[in-house]
Amino acid sequence: MKITKPLNLALLAVAGLTFACGGGEKSTETTAETAAPAAAPAQEVSLEDKYKDNPIYIKGIEKVKGSDCTSCHMVDRKIVGPSYAEVAAKYESTEENITMLAQKVIAGGVGVWGEVPMPAHPGLSEEDAKDMVAYVLLLKK
Numbered sequence: 001m002k003i004t005k006p007l008n009l010a011l012l013a014v015a016g017l018t019f020a021c022g023g024g025e026k027s028t029e030t031t032a033e034t035a036a037p038a039a040a041p042a043q044e045v046s047l048e049d050k051y052k053d054n055p056i057y058i059k060g061i062e063k064v065k066g067s068d069c070t071s072c073h074m075v076d077r078k079i080v081g082p083s084y085a086e087v088a089a090k091y092e093s094t095e096e097n098i099t100m101l102a103q104k105v106i107a108g109g110v111g112v113w114g115e116v117p118m119p120a121h122p123g124l125s126e127e128d129a130k131d132m133v134a135y136v137l138l139l140k141k
């Protein structure tokens with residue numbers, strides 16, 4: 001008892017001191033650490049980067065850029081029409097869906113995403129429209 005009591009006090013004092021300095025340093029360290037992973041999801045790989053080597057992507061984006069699609073559609077933000085990422089989330093990339101959506105791009109249509117119509121693209125061949133749609137349906141998040 002006689003020995004342990006002052007020892008405990010000494011230990012407490014030491015612990016207090018190390019806590020005071022060590023603790024202070026540590027909190028700045030942890031904020032720096034937590035800031036890094038928190039910022040990471042914001043810089044997640046863009047859909048463009050994720051698929052840029054995929055042949056469906058390469059063929060499709062070329063045709064989409066050669067047409068007027070980009071004036072109404074963006075990859076991950078809705079403008080006049082739904083974003084490609086939204087369209088890809090709604091439809092599975094099956095032959096059936098690609099054909100159906102290619103027909104819609106050629107004929108135009110309205111009512112699936114809202115009241116704004118997509119104009120017809122009568123000059124597009126079915127093959128080109130399918131390549132474009134296959135590219136769009138690739139762009140899942």
Ligand code: HEC
Pocket residue numbers: 064067068069070071072073080081082087101104105109110111112113114115116117118119121132133136
């Ligand atoms: C003038 C604006 C405009 C242009 C140009 C345009 N779109 Fe659209 N697109 C829309 C709108 C609006 C919708 C939503 C239509 C709806 O709600 O049914 C849409 C819908 C779509 C859909 C989803 C259809 C569905 O039924 O879910 C696809 C796929 C698509 N567009 C692809 C294309 C491609 C490929 C091109 C270029 C050849 C293109 N769009 C050009 C406005 C446009």
